Amino acid sequence: FLxxxxxxxxxxxxxxxMSNAEKFIEAxxxxxxxxxxxHQMYEHPLVKRYATxxxxxxxxxxxxxxxxxKLWSALATAEQELGLEITDEQLEEMRSHLFDIDFEYAAxxxxxxxxxxxxxxxxxxxxxxxxxxxxxLGATSCYVGDNTDLIQIRDALILIKRKLxxxxxxxxxxxxxxxxxxxxGYTHYQPAQLTTVGKRCTLWMQDLVLDLERVTREIxxxxxxxxxxxxxxxxxxxxxxxxxxxKVKALNKRICELMGFEKSIPVSGQTYTRKIDFxxxxxLSGIAQSAYKMxxxxxxxxxxxxxxxxxxxxxxxxxxxxxxxxxxxxERVCSLARYVMSLPNAAANTHAxxxxxxxxxxxxxxRIYLPEGFxxxxxxxxxxxxxADGLHxxxxxxxxxVMAELPFMATENIIMACVKAGGDRQELHxxxxxxxxAAGAVVKGEGKPNDLIERIANDPIFAAIHDQLDTxxxxxxxxxxSPEQVDEFIADEIDPILNxxxxxxxxxxxxxxxx
Numbered sequence: 382f383l384x385x386x387x388x389x390x391x392x393x394x395x396x397x398x399m400s401n402a403e404k405f406i407e408a409x410x411x412x413x414x415x416x417x418x419x420h421q422m423y424e425h426p427l428v429k430r431y432a433t434x435x436x437x438x439x440x441x442x443x444x445x446x447x448x449x450x451k452l453w454s455a456l457a458t459a460e461q462e463l464g465l466e467i468t469d470e471q472l473e474e475m476r477s478h479l480f481d482i483d484f485e486y487a488a489x490x491x492x493x494x495x496x497x498x499x500x501x502x503x504x505x506x507x508x509x510x511x512x513x514x515x516x517x518l519g520a521t522s523c524y525v526g527d528n529t530d531l532i533q534i535r536d537a538l539i540l541i542k543r544k545l546x547x548x549x550x551x552x553x554x555x556x557x558x559x560x561x562x563x564x565x566g567y568t569h570y571q572p573a574q575l576t577t578v579g580k581r582c583t584l585w586m587q588d589l590v591l592d593l594e595r596v597t598r599e600i601x602x603x604x605x606x607x608x609x610x611x612x613x614x615x616x617x618x619x620x621x622x623x624x625x626x627x628k629v630k631a632l633n634k635r636i637c638e639l640m641g642f643e644k645s646i647p648v649s650g651q652t653y654t655r656k657i658d659f660x661x662x663x664x665l666s667g668i669a670q671s672a673y674k675m676x677x678x679x680x681x682x683x684x685x686x687x688x689x690x691x692x693x694x695x696x697x698x699x700x701x702x703x704x705x706x707x708x709x710x711x712e713r714v715c716s717l718a719r720y721v722m723s724l725p726n727a728a729a730n731t732h733a734x735x736x737x738x739x740x741x742x743x744x745x746x747x748r749i750y751l752p753e754g755f756x757x758x759x760x761x762x763x764x765x766x767x768x769a770d771g772l773h774x775x776x777x778x779x780x781x782x783v784m785a786e787l788p789f790m791a792t793e794n795i796i797m798a799c800v801k802a803g804g805d806r807q808e809l810h811x812x813x814x815x816x817x818x819a820a821g822a823v824v825k826g827e828g829k830p831n832d833l834i835e836r837i838a839n840d841p842i843f844a845a846i847h848d849q850l851d852t853x854x855x856x857x858x859x860x861x862x863s864p865e866q867v868d869e870f871i872a873d874e875i876d877p878i879l880n881x882x883x884x885x886x887x888x889x890x891x892x893x894x895x896x
Contacts, residue, residue: 427756431717433892436759439537440752442484448532449498449525450479450505452640453516456608459635460518463628465621471512478508498522519617520608523652523739527606530751531653532640534661537755538600541668543885544762545593546878549586550886551769553875556582560867563856564687564779565786572786575856578688578774580863581678583870588671590874595664606653607633607645612738650738658751659728665754666725669718672761676711676718679768683708687779691771714764717757724750763892783856785824788833789817791854795837795846798853802845812842 399407428437438444454475461467483504491500498517506513517524560579565572608629610617615629622628637645646653682688683706690708727750731743792813800806820833837843838850846853879886 427753427760431760432756433759433763433890435540435891436537436756439533439540440755443480443482444533445529446482446484446487446501447480448529449501450475450482452525452528452636453502453505453520454479455636455639456520456524457512457515457518458639459632460515460621462635463622463632465515465518467515467518468511471509471515474509475505475512475516478505481508483507496522498525501525519610519621521611521617521651523606524608527653528640530747531603531605531642531657534751534755535600535603535642537759538596538603538661541665541755541758541762542593542596542600542882543888544759544766544890545589545596545668546882546885547890548762548765548769549589549593549875550879551766552582552586552589553871553879555579555769555772556586556867557871559774560864561857562774562776562779563783563860565782570681574790574861575783575787575859575863577860577863577867578779579867580860583867585671585675585678586870586875588674589668590878592664592668592671593878595667599661599664603642603657604644604646604653605637605640605642606649607637609633609649609651612651613649650735652735652739652743655728655732655735655743655747658747659725659732662725662728662750662754665758666722668758669721669761672765673715673718673722675765676708676714676768679711679772680708680715683711685778685782687775687782689773689775690768691773710764710768714761714768717761721754721757721761724754763890780856784854785831787854787856787859788820788831790859792817792833794853794858795843795850798846798849799843804842804845809842812840813837816840 454472457467457475458472461472482501486507487500487504489500490503491497494500494503502517505516509516556579558579559582560577562578563575564578564581566574566576566581608618609615615633618629618632619626622632633645637643646657679688679690683690689706690710692706727746731746734740735743796806796809796813799809816833816836820831820836823829824831834850834854838847
């Protein structure tokens with residue numbers, strides 16, 4: 382006891398003699414074994430922080446492995462229909478245990494066999510013992526693995542389509558509301574001819590329409606792998622049906638029907654061609670590109686204080702600068718979109734490196750980029766809808782920026798009007814040049830407003846149009862067919878899409894944007 386007391390006293394004296402910096406270093410060194418036990422595992426931010434419940438479910442273990450059981454049940458059902466000795470009792474037992482998966486037992490068996498599919502075969506067999514002898518009959522692992530991937534891709538694309546349609550519906554309202562509001566157009570991010578706020582919105586929408594067309598086509602044309610056997614020759618099924626080629630073809634067709642596909646891929650090796658994965662991720666990359674373009678524009682417009690994304694009443698823009706209204710949602714879209722745009726390269730390498738009928742180096746990376754591509758795009762589309770639904774336009778700021786540049790743009794019309802009134806085109810052009818240079822010097826050198834119109838109003842050479850100047854610099858005269866183009870685009874392109882997909886617009890999203 383005395384030794385312990387002396388030891389503690391010495392430690393106390395040592396600590397007391399330490400500086401605060403030394404005390405910090407001692408306290409911060411290492412990590413206590415028992416601290417924060419529920420938070421010591423990495424959590425994927427796509428799932429934990431951003432992803433919706435709907436898309437997370439599509440790629441969840443529950444969805445994946447219950448689909449494996451559905452595929453085994455569909456296989457046995459079709460095999461029985463075509464004459465194999467499979468009883469109704471076995472099929473009923475399989476149907477009764479599609480969703481009660483013992484994941485612990487499956488993991489135990491996977492550890493024993495070093496094979497995930499066989500782990501789940503045995504877990505299914507434990508739940509449906511009468512069916513155990515015929516589960517996975519004639520199939521290879523890719524029968525459940527690849528077909529499930531394609532089912533998940535199909536279901537995920539359907540969800541993406543719904544959210545694209547919703548985003549277009551929201552942007553339609555914004556485009557129509559602001560179709561007549563003149564704004565500076567930009568080329569090279571330098572002021573150019575006027576457009577309107579609504580017309581610019583249709584540029585974002587057009588990109589999304591092209592994406593929607595690709596998504597719809599992919600959903601319609603996506604094949605199932607079907608039953609192909611270990612190297613794609615269907616040899617095991619030909620053996621099961623005693624060399625009857627018609628029954629093997631009928632089996633393949635019937636399973637596609639039972640699983641909701643109209644066709645299977647015509648030929649395959651052990652897997653369906655990984656070109657399909659590349660095509661799908663390219664499609665997702667296209668949506669990400671469109672979203673990045675739209676939100677990039679919004680970020681630039683926010684800097685100009687012309688357009689701002691929604692900003693909650695209690696939202697904090699910066700922990701240091703309390704006045705900030707950062708476009709954080711648009712920035713998040715761009716961040717996630719940038720990641721999605723990188724994924725097709727991985728899929729291209731996977732496809733290119735599949736030797737002969739199949740190599741397993743596709744497996745690990747596909748478990749990552751297929752779910753993550755869809756999870757990220759789903760978040761992006763949720764954010765786009767949220768941003769579009771709350772976009773705020775500041776018309777006075779927009780008008781001020783227009784009027785700072787419009788005098789220069791109006792000079793050609795002023796010259797033409799004066800020539801029509803009998804003026805000399807060359808003399809007028811020179812006067813405009815001189816006044817423009819002087820006005821530009823005032824704006825850039827002195828930081829004052831553009832006074833070009835005032836200079837023209839005070840120059841007798843332009844006397845013929847002095848009483849028309851206010852009318853000649855009306856911004857609405859410089860937007861071309863922008864308002865009409867918005868109306869035509871909505872009527873010809875958007876309304877047919879919304880009418881054809883009215884049922885999708887009636888489906889409520891499960892999740893909103895929380896961060």
